[in-house]
Amino acid sequence: MTASALLMLLVGCGDDPVTVPDVTGCRLDDAHNALKDAGLANFEDVDVIEDRTPLMDSNWVVLGQEPTAGNSTEADATVRLDIAKPEDDGVRERIPAGSPVSDELRQRDEADARSMAEQQQRDEERKRQQDADNAKDTQTFADSIDPAARIAKNAITDLGTLGSQIAGNGTVSAATGASLNDIKRALEVYKASFEDAPDHINDYADQIQESLDQFVRAASTLLSAEGVSAAGSVDRFQQLYSEAQTRYNEALKSLYAGTSVQPPLL
Incomplete structure (x- = not known):
């Protein structure tokens, strides 16, 4: 085999394409880890609300990605991640239902609702007790x-x-x-x-x-x-x-x- 033929063979034997995982609706740190596990080490994080630089990836959520999930790309390709904070205005509505962060926020809301209901129940019980004590004190004073x-x-x-x-x-x-x-x-x-x-x-x-x-x-x-x-x-x-x-x-x-x-x- 000639040297030129060998070179062409080596060039044609590059890395296999990588299937892009679905990281939309994930925390940014989890998204990075999922991409790395899939063999994609390059990503660009783009704040779609303001021009902010993430200081703690776990505080951010992925709203979109390019390439989209299921597409194939080269291992050295850069994956763009559109990100924001869940508490930013209008962001919660953009998080896909059933995604990790959507479930996390739902569970948090449910926990907050339970906590609020329990607190309300305690407040009502305290008020009932206070009303009973007040009625007793009023009766004693009136007597x-x-x-x-x-x-x-x-x-x-x-x-x-x-x-x-x-x-x-x-x-x-x-x-x-x-x-x-x-x-x-x-x-x-x-x-x-x-x-x-x-x-x-x-x-x-x-x-x-x-x-x-x-x-x-x-x-x-x-x-x-x-x-x-x-x-x-x-x-x-x-x-x-x-x-x-x-x-x-x-x-x-x-x-x-x-x-x-x-x-x-x-």
Whole structure:
């Protein structure tokens, strides 16, 4: 055999073509390994979203490849891989269903959904327990203040009666003045009983205390109902009393809500 014939024979005996594996939908590091295992060592990674260079291949997913899967190519050919990060906008929709990364993301979503459902169940159970504890605390508090609330109802009713008497007489007798001061002291003592209200009904307790302060101011206004200012003082008393009564009833009704005790409304 001549030398030229031998050379032609050697040239014709190059490496066998390599079948390109399907790496679309794989993590980039897995794609590289699959290509290497198939005998393809050259690849070009192209970010199809931005001009980024992968720092950690496992954070990227292959969206496309050239040559495509199943084609034959030379072992030294360069395989182009179109890549992006799964969290990039619009990328998840481009990942082939059933591919490794698609399954990975689906499983992660399912795990997140289970975790969220379990957390929601725990939150609901905590809320049920908290509601039960709150109801128990409210009942205990309502039971503790109810006797004083019924005494206060009588005192506030008496205050209204005294206001009507003073409006008719135009003067405040010594006995009436003493009664008004007794009512003021009783309401101040009653007001202090709301300092220890549970946190979840504290707003209602504050509203009741503010209403009681207004009843006390109304009583003080009656004490000044003498002489030419008597009519004005009575009018002011009636305004304060009416406003306080409305606020007091609303707050007391809300505070007693859910208990076995009927609120002693005015």
